[in-house]
Amino acid sequence: MTKNNGNGNAINSSRTPAVAHDCSCESNPLVPTLCEIIGITEETGDVKTFRLRGTDGQKPFSPMPGQLAMISLPRTGEAMFSITSQGEDWIESSIKRVGELTEDLHDLEVGDILGVRGPYGNHFPVEELKGKNLLFVGGGIGLAPIRSLILYVLDHREDYLRLDVLYGSRSFQDLVFKADLFENWPGLCGTHITVDAEESCWDGHVGFVPNYLEEKAFSPDNCVAVICGPPIMIKFCLDKLAAMGFSKENIITTLEMRMKCGIGKCGRCNIGSKYVCLDGPVFTLAELDELPDEK
Amino acid sequence: MDNKTITITKDDLATAIRALLPAYNVYAPAGEGERLAFAALDESRLGAINLTGSPVIPPKELLFPRSESLYTLDPETGAATVPEIAESTLIFGVRPCDLRGIENLDAAFLEKGYVDSNYAKRRENTTIIALACVTSPYETCFCESMGGDPLAAKGADVLLTETKAGDAFTAAFQTPKGLQVKLLWDSLAMDCGSAPAMTEGSKPAMTEGSKPAMTGQHNTLRVTKPDDLPQRLMAAFDDPHWAVLSEACLGCGTCSYVCPTCYCFDIDRESGAKEITEYRCWDCCMFSDYSRMAGGHNPRPTKKERLRNRYLHKLAYFDERYGMTLCVGCGRCIAKCPASLDITEVIEWGGGAL
Known part of the structure; x- marks a missing residue:
């Protein structure tokens, strides 16, 4: 299903539904895996980039560009972040200090352990963008x-x-x-x-x-x-x-919305009948125009 | 003779349920008045079973608990332990509308990519004995307007219908899980020897075209729900009437807690010295922090947007996503809202007055 822009070029961000579930949680998709912080880059006064590797030495998962990760601290809670980069055995997330969890994340040091689950959501349409x-x-x-x-x-x-x-x-x-x-x-x-x-x-x-x-x-x-x-x-x-x-x-x-489950169940990240965690976060403006104005 | 139905006299009801106790954790409506609730039964509680009304908290809580642990974490290692969900449960006396509510939850929790493990395990392990409404349990119920049938529960494992005389129930066994129940009751009938508790096939089975009529109080609350209600309501997304509809709302969340179809949940944690418990609990989209993000932005900042989202989720969004309406017409939210909000007014408005 693609939409035509009149120039014969068509882009659609919603590809196959996110059925594939490429994480290591085995049965329960809400359970995080443990990751170690193997690097921290101070981007600005309130943004840090955390490089994360599984405590088993493996990459927690291999996301597509634009996908999300739920990052958690055992005593504080969890929140959804975009994955900004990845390497052979790590993923990276850049996190701005804006609330309780991000405040605690910013206090962490290399070697500290946190929870990660994902990857969630759709991704940028890298195939459709070819040749552009x-x-x-x-x-x-x-x-x-x-x-x-x-x-x-x-x-x-x-x-x-x-x-x-x-x-x-x-x-x-x-x-x-x-x-x-x-x-x-x-x-x-x-x-x-x-x-x-x-x-x-x-x-x-x-x-x-x-x-x-x-x-x-x-x-x-x-x-x-x-x-x-x-x-x-x-x-x-x-x-x-x-x-x-x-x-x-x-x-x-x-887009970003408040999320709890990340798997299209808990209800709060909806815009109309779409869930940002599952059907998004990547949308074309044409797709967004079809949704209620509650962004 | 239809070997898929039997009749249970009301005098033998306790005997019939007692026969289920060794095989299942049995829940049934018990208690009086406002305290009527789906209760875990044991020998001592058999006398408290009360099938005259419908509990305020619907049976969804037995598949999707008000609060449940998702996993516990060891604070030292961070290692997660997931609780086992393996017990066989039987819910006795589920009303047809509430069963449709469970079918809504099935779609939300089991479809569209991810399967919710806790819900899936409970659903798999649960047997449902439905109870047809020969009498409307709430003055405000309107299931027929929402496409329901007070006397049918296709998806139930067993369907009980009170006989016309009012002194017995006909039990129809509709699934393999239902036939497991029949096996337990059949053996009971043999045990009873000369005074059988059950009479096999002694009453006419409920067959298509010859359904029994409602014999008790049958409510007249009706609402006109056109097939294109989702489109009509979406076309009215910016209508100022949403603000009028929401004026009286207190944001208390009662509507969600008593709703057999509301499934939105929160995830949070309880942090103890030796153990951290990640749990989920029922949530309500009318709460002000429901969609408020870190940093303060809230895409639904006032109760107008929140109420609109609530009703559109029930009457439009869920239909668009799963092909069914997320309201089964049980009437609880109308009966229990302290500010007298009424979903049928929204349906009427969307269906006609727009």
Whole structure:
């Protein structure tokens, strides 16, 4: 089932239902496996990236770009996070300190143990994106889920055409994944970085992401935009992308909602009849338009 | 003679249930008035069985407990231990609407990719003896408007129907699990020798086209539910009437707790010195923190959005996802809401007044 955007290009984020259940919990999908923190990167003052490996030395699971993991601390609880990266025997999640659990996670050190279950949800449509130009638009911690796709695409570089990353945050200090933005990615893809306000340590572009997006005037021709960030940024960027000629089928975003089970049962992450944990988190704008406005 | 039915006199009911006790954990409505509840039966409680009403808390709690441990964690090692769920359970006296509620839970917990292990194990181990409603148990029940039949329970293992004379039940055995019950009752009939407790096939079986009529009080509450109600309600998503409908709501959650189809749950943990218990418990979408995220954003910030989500889940979303309405017309939420909210008003509004 694909939708046509009029140019003969069709993108649909909802592929086969998430029946495959590639985790090591054996029978009960709500039981986490134990992972050890094998690395911590301080991205910003309130974002840390945790590299996790199973206590058995194995990778907990192999997610597709955009999929989610439920991460837990025995005495605090669990919450859903996007998986931003993966390696041979690890997965990585970048976590912003916003509440009780994330506060406790930020206190952890390398060698500490936590619980992980997943992977959950659908994923970015990496097959359908082949042979296309890709424009990644991120704001703040919103680059974390998109990064899983950027890294995948760079790993399969020959399958995709022109790549551009447009990313911004409140300040230079608040830019996440600085090593990628300033060392690893330039040369491999277009990098367009902006911060909200002038500051002495920053000589790059200054301004909000939606305005910078408009300024850059990317061609919508054979291009798919993948966007994630604060709701207000997404709202204005969608207007800009529409004005630039991007169809709703060629704009993809990834959503967050409060989740408890992660397997489409507990009820709270619904938008209409869809569950973000199972049918999402990745949706095209065309698909979102079909759902009630409760995002 | 239909060897799939037998008749049990009311005088022999306790004997019949006693015969089940060695094989199952038996639950049946027991107690009086507001305290009528599905209770675990043993010899001492057989006299308390009360089949005249329908408990306020529906039998869903025996398949999907109010609160249950998912696993326990050793705080030292973090290792998880999952509790065993293996006991054979029999629920006696499930009303047809509540059975349809269980069929809703089956869809939610067993379909669409993942199987909920705890629910699946309990369901597998449970035998259901339904009780036809020859008398409407609630003044507010409206199962027929929601496509139900007070006298039929297709999915039940055994269906009991009070005879016209009112002094006995006809038992129809509808599944292999039901025939297991019949085996226990058959042996009992032999034990009783000259005064058999059961008479095999002595009453006409319930067959299609010759269903017995409701012999007791039959409620007249009706609501018009058009086939396109989901589409009609979705078209009214932005209607200001949702705010009017929600005005009186206290957000107390009573509607969810008494609902035979509500299945949303919370997961939390109890942290002890020696053991950490991850449990799940019933939740209610009318609670303000139900969908509130870390950082404070809430996609359903006021009771208007929450009530709209609740009714649309019941009358539109669940239908879209699973092909059935998530309301069976049991009438409990109408009877028990302290603010007199009434789902039939929403159905009427969606069906006509829009």
